[in-house]
Amino acid sequence: MANQKQDDYLLQSLIDGDDKGIKEIYKKVYPKVRKYILSHDGSEDDAKDIMQKSLLQLLARAQATDFKITSSFDGYFVTIAKNLWRRAAKMAKSRVTNEGVLDLVHEEREIALAAYEQEKWELFQEKLSEISQNCREVLTFFFNKVPYVDIAKKLGYATENTVRQRIFKCKSKLKEAIYSDKRYNELKEL
Structure with missing residues (x-):
């Protein structure tokens, strides 16, 4: 506190x-x-x-x-x-600079x-x-670019393909949660 x-x-x-x-x-x-x-x-x-x-x-x-x-x-x-x-x-990176021109x-x-x-x-x-704890773990590994084979070992999945399927499902759940929030449409319009 x-x-x-x-x-x-x-x-x-x-x-x-x-x-x-x-x-x-x-x-x-x-x-x-x-x-x-x-x-x-x-x-x-x-x-x-x-x-x-x-x-x-x-x-x-x-x-x-x-x-x-x-x-x-x-x-x-x-x-x-x-x-x-x-x-x-x-x-x-995208800006061309010229000493004589104002930014x-x-x-x-x-x-x-x-x-x-x-x-x-x-x-x-x-x-x-x-979203579920399992999905958070899977996506955290995915977002941190942990190789699928390592994710499978860490989370006890049988194959890399299982990890791919789980990532797909978890990303879908996350997208659905984001898209269904009214703030998403407000931010999208800006």
């Missing part, structure tokens, strides 16, 4: 603009964000930039009336940062798109937690 109180305090500090709480967020979360960015071809400046964008995105989300973090504050925040960094890295990508649009992606991720995570 102490962790929940701490998480609530950190979130409320961000909403209220409380310097002491925001410094605590930096102290607690920035090393994790920095480590991720640096290990994924980013720089110290990139890490600082992503930290700022993550704070802004979380603040925007937290001001929604029904907002609630269901995981830990750290985990939620780092997921936002990872999503923002993946998006930034993807944009950088036409607007910061507000980037934050909005990152928030949209975060909402999709949260819906996916929520629906993943609602």
Whole structure:
């Protein structure tokens, strides 16, 4: 329960603009964000930039009336940062740079798109937690690119083909859960 109180305090500090709480967020979360960015071809400046964008995105989300973090504050925040960094890295690869031309990508649009992606991720995570334990295990191995032969051994399936069939069925159940949620249609329309 102490962790929940701490998480609530950190979130409320961000909403209220409380310097002491925001410094605590930096102290607690920035090393994790920095480590991720640096290990994924980013720089110290990139890490600082992503930290700022993550704070802004979380603040925007937290001001929604029904907002609630269901995981830990750290985990939620780092997921936002990872999503923002993946998006930034993807944009950088596709962007042609010219020193004499101003960057036409607007910061507000980037934050909005990152928030949209975060909402999709949260819906996916929520629906993943609602399917059976066995399906969660199978799909977690699948999403982490564990070879079928290893999944069969770890979960006691007879063959790789059985694993393929189980993955197909579990993915179908997950898709059905996601598609039947009214938030999916709202996110799809954006």
